[in-house]
Amino acid sequence: MAGDPYKELGVSRGASADEIKKAFRKLAKELHPDKNPGNTAADERFKRITAAFDLLGDKEKREKFDRGEIDADGREQFRGFGGAGGGARGGPGGSPFGQGGARPGFENIDLDELFGGMFGGGARPGARPGGARGGGFSGAGLGRGADIKATLEISLEDSISGATRRIQFSDGRTLDVTIPKGAADGQTIRLRGQGAPGASGRSEAGDALITLKIARHPLFTRDGADLTMDQPVSLPDAVLGGKIPVRTPEGTVSMTIPKGSNSGKVLRLKGRGAFADGKRGDLLARLMIMLPEDENPDLTKLAQAMRDAGPYKPWRE
Numbered sequence: 010m011a012g013d014p015y016k017e018l019g020v021s022r023g024a025s026a027d028e029i030k031k032a033f034r035k036l037a038k039e040l041h042p043d044k045n046p047g048n049t050a051a052d053e054r055f056k057r058i059t060a061a062f063d064l065l066g067d068k069e070k071r072e073k074f075d076r077g078e079i080d081a082d083g084r085e086q087f088r089g090f091g092g093a094g095g096g097a098r099g100g101p102g103g104s105p106f107g108q109g110g111a112r113p114g115f116e117n118i119d120l121d122e123l124f125g126g127m128f129g130g131g132a133r134p135g136a137r138p139g140g141a142r143g144g145g146f147s148g149a150g151l152g153r154g155a156d157i158k159a160t161l162e163i164s165l166e167d168s169i170s171g172a173t174r175r176i177q178f179s180d181g182r183t184l185d186v187t188i189p190k191g192a193a194d195g196q197t198i199r200l201r202g203q204g205a206p207g208a209s210g211r212s213e214a215g216d217a218l219i220t221l222k223i224a225r226h227p228l229f230t231r232d233g234a235d236l237t238m239d240q241p242v243s244l245p246d247a248v249l250g251g252k253i254p255v256r257t258p259e260g261t262v263s264m265t266i267p268k269g270s271n272s273g274k275v276l277r278l279k280g281r282g283a284f285a286d287g288k289r290g291d292l293l294a295r296l297m298i299m300l301p302e303d304e305n306p307d308l309t310k311l312a313q314a315m316r317d318a319g320p321y322k323p324w325r326e
Contacts, residue, residue: 014061014074014081022075026068033062043154043180043205055208154205154215161186161219165226165236166258168192169283176219186219191284194223229258229283234290236282241299242266244308257281257292264294272298 015022018032036058045051064070064083073079161176171190177183184203197220204215229236246253250268254261257278264276274296282290301308
């Protein structure tokens, strides 16, 4: 690092551990390579503040530095023949991460708390597959890139039949997301390597985690895997029965109306619903008898004749 770690982080020598952490968090957000692609100056500064935080964020290292036992690069200082100075042990090549190019420590820092959600992802820097902590840092800076989380709203039809939809991230990047057939509300799709790049440019990139949200449908109401809809039916079809066209999420099908059907009668179309827990539900069509908007003389005469014939009971005893 070859400088004053306190100045790199912009804090005083008497700063508390929380103040140091807060200063590093602020700078890391501003200088992270994900926000500054191709900016060499920002990348170098990011490495320096990382090294500074490695030193000052570790209580033992900070105390040694303040006592002059190690320099800003974490190399031990020794006093020869009663005087300070001379060479420095360890740290060949002037690595900004201490002796022998070792990875930053962060042993006493809660990385989940420090980096959780910092760049839109839940993965912590340096996380190993399987959840093991540490070991993911290298001399070039933080290791694996952060995961990026986003929500993609899709239609009910897309969730049932599958589709490809494009999503745009806040940094302007766009990705085509393949929606699998039978996708569930709240399902997360992981796109490997489409998250934030690794800090060094050589480290593994993070993932993009896309959570699907099924939009409310103007016609169908969900109840688990089943769908419910109001189905208009004409008076002649309700009285005499017949086949009518019915809209489903996958197109129009023909449905048989039983003779003498009343409003409120529910007809079930098997396997025409949504998906839940990997299973397909049904479509429930609730019949709604619709009278013609324009006055129909024949219908008026029929209704009058029925009324004149005596008490009319639209229900069965």
